[in-house]
Amino acid sequence: MNAQIARLFGLIVVLFGLLVVFTTRWTVIDKSKLDNNTLNRLTLIQELKIRRGRILADDGTVLAKSVPAAGGTWNRTYPTGSLFAQAVGYSNLAQGQAAGLELSDGAYTRGLQTGLNSVFGQLTPHRVGDDVHTTLDPKAQQVAVQGLAGQAGSVVAIDPRTGAVKVMYSNPSYDNNKFNVNAPGTTTFNRATQAGYPPGSTFKVLTATAGIDSGQYTPSSTVNGNSPVTISGVPLSNDNNQSWGNVDLTTALTYSINTVWAQVAEHLGRGTMTDYMKRFGFYSKPPLDYPPNELNVSRPHGPNGKAYPPASHNEDIGRIGIGQGGLLVTPLQMAMVAAAVANGGKLMVPHMTARVVNSDGVTVKRINPSVYNQVMKRSTAQQLAQMMTKVVEEGTGTAAQLGGISVAGKTGTASIGAPGSNLTQPWFIGFAPVDNPKVAVAVTVDKSQGGFGGTVAAPIAKSVIQTLLSEGQ
Amino acid sequence: MSARNRELIALIPASLLVTAGFAGVFIQRSNALSNISLTYGAIFLGLCLVGHIVIRMTLPNADPYMFPLVAALASFGIVMIYRINPTLARQQAQWFVLGLILFAATIIFFRDYRKLERYRYTIVLISLGLLILPRVPGVGYQANGAYLGVRIPGLFVFQPAEFAKIGLVIFLASYLRDTRQVLVTGGRRILGVTIPPIKHFGPIVVIWGLAMGIMVLLSDMGSSLMFYGGLLAVLYVATGRLSFVVIGLLAFVLGAWYLGTHIPHVHARVEDWLHPFNPHLYNRTLGSYQLANGVFAQAAGGMFGQGFGQAVITLPGGGFLLPAPQTDMIYAVITSELGLFGAAAVLIVYLLFIARGFKAAVLSRDSFSTLLATGLTAVFAIQVFVIVGGVTRVIPLTGVTLPFISYGGSSIIANLVLLALLLLISDRARRPAR
Numbered sequence: 001m002n003a004q005i006a007r008l009f010g011l012i013v014v015l016f017g018l019l020v021v022f023t024t025r026w027t028v029i030d031k032s033k034l035d036n037n038t039l040n041r042l043t044l045i046q047e048l049k050i051r052r053g054r055i056l057a058d059d060g061t062v063l064a065k066s067v068p069a070a071g072g073t074w075n076r077t078y079p080t081g082s083l084f085a086q087a088v089g090y091s092n093l094a095q096g097q098a099a100g101l102e103l104s105d106g107a108y109t110r111g112l113q114t115g116l117n118s119v120f121g122q123l124t125p126h127r128v129g130d131d132v133h134t135t136l137d138p139k140a141q142q143v144a145v146q147g148l149a150g151q152a153g154s155v156v157a158i159d160p161r162t163g164a165v166k167v168m169y170s171n172p173s174y175d176n177n178k179f180n181v182n183a184p185g186t187t188t189f190n191r192a193t194q195a196g197y198p199p200g201s202t203f204k205v206l207t208a209t210a211g212i213d214s215g216q217y218t219p220s221s222t223v224n225g226n227s228p229v230t231i232s233g234v235p236l237s238n239d240n241n242q243s244w245g246n247v248d249l250t251t252a253l254t255y256s257i258n259t260v261w262a263q264v265a266e267h268l269g270r271g272t273m274t275d276y277m278k279r280f281g282f283y284s285k286p287p288l289d290y291p292p293n294e295l296n297v298s299r300p301h302g303p304n305g306k307a308y309p310p311a312s313h314n315e316d317i318g319r320i321g322i323g324q325g326g327l328l329v330t331p332l333q334m335a336m337v338a339a340a341v342a343n344g345g346k347l348m349v350p351h352m353t354a355r356v357v358n359s360d361g362v363t364v365k366r367i368n369p370s371v372y373n374q375v376m377k378r379s380t381a382q383q384l385a386q387m388m389t390k391v392v393e394e395g396t397g398t399a400a401q402l403g404g405i406s407v408a409g410k411t412g413t414a415s416i417g418a419p420g421s422n423l424t425q426p427w428f429i430g431f432a433p434v435d436n437p438k439v440a441v442a443v444t445v446d447k448s449q450g451g452f453g454g455t456v457a458a459p460i461a462k463s464v465i466q467t468l469l470s471e472g473q
Numbered sequence: 474m475s476a477r478n479r480e481l482i483a484l485i486p487a488s489l490l491v492t493a494g495f496a497g498v499f500i501q502r503s504n505a506l507s508n509i510s511l512t513y514g515a516i517f518l519g520l521c522l523v524g525h526i527v528i529r530m531t532l533p534n535a536d537p538y539m540f541p542l543v544a545a546l547a548s549f550g551i552v553m554i555y556r557i558n559p560t561l562a563r564q565q566a567q568w569f570v571l572g573l574i575l576f577a578a579t580i581i582f583f584r585d586y587r588k589l590e591r592y593r594y595t596i597v598l599i600s601l602g603l604l605i606l607p608r609v610p611g612v613g614y615q616a617n618g619a620y621l622g623v624r625i626p627g628l629f630v631f632q633p634a635e636f637a638k639i640g641l642v643i644f645l646a647s648y649l650r651d652t653r654q655v656l657v658t659g660g661r662r663i664l665g666v667t668i669p670p671i672k673h674f675g676p677i678v679v680i681w682g683l684a685m686g687i688m689v690l691l692s693d694m695g696s697s698l699m700f701y702g703g704l705l706a707v708l709y710v711a712t713g714r715l716s717f718v719v720i721g722l723l724a725f726v727l728g729a730w731y732l733g734t735h736i737p738h739v740h741a742r743v744e745d746w747l748h749p750f751n752p753h754l755y756n757r758t759l760g761s762y763q764l765a766n767g768v769f770a771q772a773a774g775g776m777f778g779q780g781f782g783q784a785v786i787t788l789p790g791g792g793f794l795l796p797a798p799q800t801d802m803i804y805a806v807i808t809s810e811l812g813l814f815g816a817a818a819v820l821i822v823y824l825l826f827i828a829r830g831f832k833a834a835v836l837s838r839d840s841f842s843t844l845l846a847t848g849l850t851a852v853f854a855i856q857v858f859v860i861v862g863g864v865t866r867v868i869p870l871t872g873v874t875l876p877f878i879s880y881g882g883s884s885i886i887a888n889l890v891l892l893a894l895l896l897l898i899s900d901r902a903r904r905p906a907r
Contacts, residue, residue, distance in 0.1 A: 001847075004710040006835075008847070015858050016820050016824055040769045042770070045794065049789070
């Protein structure tokens with residue numbers, strides 16, 4: 001019987017070998033496939049147990065933090081609530097819902113960015129994420145909220161030298177502590193990055209850039225400013241149908257003469273205009289550290305609401321040149337236009353994340369300023385700055401004047417709604433101080449009852465610029 | 474060195490293991506080393522010493538490695554259970570004490586275990602009665618669709634299959650000692666294979682009927698496979714007829730296939746086994762949720778494991794991510810925390826114990842002892858294979874325990890009795906000839 005026992009043992013050894021083979025299959029061969037299986041909640045549960053880092057404003061104000069919850073997990077709370085709800089967003093891992101910086105900086109707040117950290121994370125019972133320090137400025141943000149005074153709209157302020165986003169506010173906002181409660185009069189929709197508004201006359205800054213930088217115009221080139229003129233077969237008038245005769249471009253910008261800029265845009269043609277739009281970042285998602293699905297692309301659209309392909313022959317380039325003709329932009333994009341002019345034509349990549357600091361206080365990542373594009377020649381930028389200074393000094397933007405500090409800007413008032421309706425989209429874009437710009441802003445108000453950029457938007461821009469400059473920006 | 478001194482020395486690694494294991498769990502829990510871990514280690518070492526002294530006094534010639542191997546498995550098990558649920562670990566330790574009492578009792582009362590042969594029909598009837606018990610209204614109950622347990626209200630809960638397996642092996646070893654000669658002689662050779670006379674297929678038909686009966690009545694594939702495999706192993710060793718094994722396996726596969734497609738609970742288990750990640754099966758009641766999460770837990774372990782206490786067993790909001798972690802799924806928890814290498818080490822310890830069991834069978838001088846040792850060892854080995862194979866998806870998952878490691882009083886007591894019988898056989902086999 002001993003031979004049979006030996007064979008029986010041999011069989012059992014083979015069967016146990018099979019167990020080891022299958023264990024190897026799950027632990028080694030198929031490991032990553034199983035780890036990523038949609039039914040596998042282990043990664044999620046482990047992430048729920050990470051004490052994620054805080055999100056902080058530039059003055060140290062806590063914008064997001066973790067508080068203990070059931071079963072060793074953590075919940076997120078947002079002490080500043082609606083003030084920074086759009087920028088900071090929200091995150092609920094268990095429900096797989098996240099937005100804003102909470103989503104785009106999730107890897108930092110979970111502390112996953114360095115190998116060293118994850119090795120030590122294995123040794124400590126409670127994993128702790130990293131703090132994200134942002135560029136956001138609570139005081140100026142609060143001023144933006146007060147400036148909008150309940151009107152729907154958006155304010156974006158950027159440091160043109162670095163691309164640091166100081167203010168990003170969209171009204172109405174919402175309480176991101178209760179993001180999934182659709183309270184009346186609140187919305188998670190971020191007008192600053194997700195909206196598409198006609199930019200109106202603020203776009204003339206871009207048309208002027210294209211005209212001057214391409215060498216076809218100078219600030220003193222004269223164009224006939226009579227009204228109306230026929231653009232794309234349809235008459236276009238100035239405000240109050242005023243005829244200006246031959247005027248130079250500086251005057252045309254100062255008083256926002258539609259017929260001049262429409263002719264300039266038509267003369268430059270779709271190719272040149274599209275080229276300069278692309279240089280400023282139109283036709284692509286803004287390079288902001290923000291979730292891509294919360295970033296809208298600024299570009300012309302057809303009457304059916306569909307985006308035109310670049311330089312489409314269906315475009316009414318004359319009307320696009322004055323910020324109409326189906327052109328839809330985000331406030332963020334218009335702030336980038338102002339910032340590019342302010343920084344000598346060099347457009348910096350806009351960003352809200354400044355640095356990532358781990359739980360030991362060590363800065364593990366610093367977001368250094370980087371150049372998005374040299375949009376125009378330095379000389380063009382200087383000429384444009386002078387033209388825009390005139391707008392604030394004696395033109396449509398006088399409401400943005402700051403005593404003692406020169407401000408450059410451009411107003412815009414796009415007609416929206418049905419023809420004959422009184423609804424407007426007032427705008428102001430600008431920067432200050434002109435000789436050494438430290439702040440660039442874009443302000444817009446949604447569906448104003450006949451308000452003008454110079455009267456509705458410019459004062460808000462002024463107070464935001466004033467606040468940021470007084471803080472030593 | 475005498476066998477008993479070797480046994481005593483071999484117990485040291487087991488006690489170190491339990492101390493280190495508890496220390497590991499305590500460090501993970503409270504981030505500080507507590508002297509309670511040393512207390513636990515000391516208590517366990519004391520229990521092992523008691524077992525050792527019983528063996529030293531009664532079975533001086535018994536195999537010196539079996540008891541230390543079991544001590545290593547049990548100490549490892551109690552650490553794993555402690556890590557899952559400290560209350561259960563305390564209960565498991567109590568079961569271990571009770572098991573050691575029955576272990577000692579078995580050794581003392583069945584010192585001449587061959588007298589068991591005299592009661593073989595009583596034993597087989599009691600065993601079959603035990604197996605039916607879970608279907609008896611009032612005491613039997615159903616768990617996860619199978620009839621596995623007996624509950625005497627207010628007293629205790631136990632799993633009769635754990636005890637029945639020993640009784641059935643005793644019966645078959647005794648029965649075959651008498652009849653194996655008859656089963657071997659005679660028969661015709663067809664194509665070089667000796668086919669025994671039809672009437673000698675009697676035992677195999679009975680065993681087959683038993684296995685199928687368990688599947689039909691109790692919906693319990695795991696026990697069915699455990700009994701059938703164990704008894705077929707004894708039949709093969711007794712007769713040396715491979716034809717029994719081949720025909721027996723074919724008959725089992727056919728029967729299992731028929732029942733697997735006709736008994737809803739068995740069929741569901743087969744479907745879960747084949748498609749554990751099918752969302753429909755995953756989300757259905759008693760579906761593949763447990764098996765799929767067991768596989769995920771193993772994957773999380775990787776080669777070296779996540780470390781003691783790191784496997785995610787419960788959901789943050791309450792409830793189990795990995796149901797039955799201390800019983801059915803304990804191998805998945807081990808793999809998750811100690812990785813492929815830790816799991817393979819556990820399997821090797823089992824193989825070493827199985828090797829010692831077969832060694833006792835080989836050394837035995839009478840065929841009853843040989844067949845009994847073979848049967849007990851084979852049933853033990855197949856039980857390990859059935860549950861680990863179920864968790865690793867070699868075969869459909871069924872609820873049997875991982876001997877000495879899983880939580881469960883019936884399991885630990887029955888397997889300590891099984892160990893006592895193996896030591897008795899070993900002691901007789903290794904006794905110097907006078």
